[in-house]
Amino acid sequence: MREQEVLVKFTLPSATEVQKLEKKSLVSYIQIGQPSTKALVAKWGTAPRIQLNDSYKTTQDILEFVASERDKLSESDRAQMTICIKADAMTRMGIITDVKQELRRANALKVSYAAAKTLGYE
Template identity: 40%
Template sequence: MSKFSKKRGKSDPAISTASLPDIIFMLLFFFMVVTVLRDAELKVRVVTPYASELTKLEEKSLVNYLYIGKPTKQYQATYGTKPRLQLGDKFSEVRDIPLFLEKHKVKVPEAKRPRITSSLRVDGEVTMGVVQDVKTQLRKTGQLRVNYSAKKTPDK
């Protein structure tokens, strides 16, 4: 009996929390690795339409993004309300597309280049005119793999 009580008296009552930071750091690193920071600030309003026949984009490094939509409120004074193209983080013209694609291409290993995909993130309310111009330019540049970005239609 006396043996028991003695032992209990000696042992540290608090659980060591020293390893808690390690656990949290592990979580932190997990999230840091998994999430991709959007490299470009959106200057145009893009609400992609709904569709059902979707394909997932595989490797992020093989994708370049082209945004088309109306400029957001703060840029409307300078750029008007007509739908515009945004490449990277700035407003661009259709003729800037080849250079933009080339800049992305040089970062990709040569073996993977045929699998480069252009993701067109286009606002649903945009008319086809500007989209058509972009498509024509992409075809002329030889960038034929295109992904029309869309959201999954919710099931009824």
């Protein structure tokens, strides 16, 4: 139940057609957002960063990340692996498109765009 330290801050977008992520063991997270604390901002600036496990990474590291996450799963579960993209609502699509392209390259095709459930906009 313990979760990794989150180094980026994000407010998730909201949506109505969300589905629950079953089986947490099959889910790996990619977090995208601005550095969360003042110390981190001083070091890294305010540009959005990609967090894998517990440090900032670049898009080039995603291939390796997916491979290592896939290795953790048993043979039969590998096809079911889902990548959950948790990105700040204010992020531009550029960085997310890059991540998506990397995921396609890594052949991790099941993704879930994390969003909070709402009953409707307005």
